[in-house]
Amino acid sequence: MDIRDIARLSGYSLGTVSRVLNDNPGVSDRARERVLQVVRDVGYEPNTNARHLKMRGRSSSYAIIVKGMQNMLFTDIIEKAEGLFAQADEEVRVHFVDEDADEAARAAHLDKVRHPKGFLFLGGTPRHFIEGLSEISVPCVLLTNTAADWGLDTLSSFTTDDASAAESVIDYLWEMGHCRIGVIGGNWVSEVSARRLEGVERAFRARGVTFDRERSYEPCRFSMDEGYQATMRLLARSGDLTAIFALGDVIALGALRAISDQGYRVPADISLVGFDGLDVSQYCVPRLSTVRQDTGLLARRGVEALMAAVEGRGTPAHEFVPFRLLRRESVLALRM
Amino acid sequence: MDIRDIARLSGYSLGTVSRVLNDNPGVSDRARERVLQVVRDVGYEPNTNARHLKMRGRSSSYAIIVKGMQNMLFTDIIEKAEGLFAQADEEVRVHFVDEDADEAARAAHLDKVRHPKGFLFLGGTPRHFIEGLSEISVPCVLLTNTAADWGLDTLSSFTTDDASAAESVIDYLWEMGHCRIGVIGGNWVSEVSARRLEGVERAFRARGVTFDRERSYEPCRFSMDEGYQATMRLLARSGDLTAIFALGDVIALGALRAISDQGYRVPADISLVGFDGLDVSQYCVPRLSTVRQDTGLLARRGVEALMAAVEGRGTPAHEFVPFRLLRRESVLALRM
DNA sequence: CTGAAAGCGCTTACAG
C-alpha cells in the first residue's frame, strides 16, 4: 500500500495525494476530502524513509539523549520535557546511551541519519562535547551540567548551581551544630560531583576550616549499593562524624541503610542529607533532608531554549535554575 | 557526502562501494580496502533512509515497547534485554509509551514505518493486543504479563506466576502467625494485580477463610504516593491489622512511610511485604520482605524467544519464570 | 570481480 495506490483509488494524481498528506495549499477541498477518505479507509501510512529521503534537512522531530537509564532525576526530566514537546506539537525521540558512552558522537551520528531538529542532552561529559559538538549541525541544549566554561558557542546549558547548593547543605548542617561532617559520592574529576565538592570546601573555608578530603570524603558512583559501601568505609575510618552529606539521594538511601547496619540511628546519632530531591526522599524513614533540583523548570527552560534556537531566536546561554534546600527529618539539631 | 562521492574518490563504481559497505561477497580485497579507506577518511555514513527504502522488509533492528517510564522493574529488564541484544549483535530501539496508551497500535505503526524484526513488550493490556496484534507483521513477545488466555497465536509471553507468588506471600505471613492481613495496590480489573489478588484469595481459601475485599483491601496505582494514601485509608478502617501486603515494592515504600506516620513500627507493630524485588527493597529500613521477580531470566527468555521466532524457529509459548520469596526484616514472627 | 541501470516511495518545482 503506497501513495500510488491512494492516487489510483482516489482518482487523483500522485502529486495531489502528496500535497493533501502534507497539508500543502493549492488543493481543492473536494480532492482533499476524497483523498483523506481513501487514506482512512485503507489505513494508509506514508513511508517515512521515502519521505525523509526527499525532505532531507527539514526533519520533524527532536531528540533527547540521556546518559544512563537508571537515573531517576533524568526520568523525571524526560517525562516533563516530553510533555512540553507534546504541548508544542513537536515530536521527540528519547535515546539512552551508556553512562560512559560518548553522547556527542552518538548525537552526531543521529544528526546524520535522522536529522532531528535539535538535541536535548541529559547529562554530558565535557570532553565529548568539546571534541564532538562541531560534528552536530543542529542546536543543542545540555541539562543538569553547565557548559559555561567549555568554550562552545552552539550549546546552551541549564543546571542547578551545584556548588552553591552543596554549600547551602553544609551551611545548614553547620547551623544545626554539626562540624564533623563526612561527604560521600562522585569524585573530584566528574563534573557535577566535583562542583558539589567545591561547594562543600567553600562552605568550610568560609568558616576558617579546611575540609579534609582524605579523612572526610569517600568517592562512589551514584547507586544505593556504592553509597552503602562508601558509608561503611567512611564510618570505619571516621567514627566521630555527626553528619553525612551524600551527593545524591540514591547514595543517601544506601547510606541510610549502612548507618543503620552499624547500629547508629538517623538522625539521633548521625544526621544525613541527600541531593536531588527525588520522590523517594520524602518517603524514606526518616524523611530525607535534601536539595531539590527543579526538574520541571529545568525541563521547561531547556525545551524553550532548544525550540527557540531551532527557530533562530535567542542566543546560547548558560543559566542556573533555582534549587531548594528541603529541611526534613534526617537532620538533628545538636545542642551545643 | 554520499555514496557517489565515495565511488568517485575511490575510483570504483557506486555498486562496488555499496557491496563493500554491505559486506557482500564478490568484491576484490583491493577494492574493499580502498573503499573502506576512503570511507574512513571522509567519515562517510550511509543514509539510513535511502538504505531502508530499498531494503524494505529486511530491517535491522528490534524494538522494545515499554509502558510507562517510571517503572523500575521495567528499566531493569530493559537494561538486561539491551545487553542480550548487543551480545547477539542485534540493534534495539526502546520506545516508551504512556501508561494507558495503546501499545499494540503504537507497535503496528512502528511496524509499518520502521519494519523492526520483532517487538518485545514490557507490560501490556489484553484489549489492545487482542484488537491490534493482527496489524503487526513481525513476531512479538510480552513480558511481565501472561497472554496465555488471549487466544493470540503470534504472541509469546513470559512472566512471574503472579497468583502463586502472591499466594506464597500470604502463606508466609500466615506461617509467621499473621491472619489479619491487609492488601493494597492495583485493582480487580488490571491484569497483573488481579492475578496477585487471586493468589491472595486462594491462599485464604486454602485455610478456610474468606478474604474480605471490602474491609481488607485498598486499590491504588503503583506509586509511593498512592501507596501511602491507600495505607492511610486501610489503617483508618481496619486498625487491627498485623500485616500488610503491598502488591508492588514502590507501593510498599509508601506504606512503610504511612505506617510510620501513624505511629506504628515495621515490623514490631505491623509487618509489611512488597512485590517485585527492586533494588531499593533491600536498602530500606527495615529491609523489605518481598517477591523477587527474576528480571534477568525474564529478559533472557524473552529475547531468546523473540530472536528464535524471527528466525522461524520455535513456536509461541507462554511460560512462567521462577520467582523467589525474600524473607527479610519487615515481617515479625508473632508469638501465638 | 565490476559497472550501468532500474527502482524503492516519496516531494516538489515546473507546466498547464
Add this chain to the structure above:
DNA sequence: CTGAAAGCGCTTACAG
C-alpha cells in the same frame, strides 16, 4: 487546482 517528471541516496539483479 492538477498532473507528469525529476530526483532524494541507496541496493541489487543483470550483463559483462
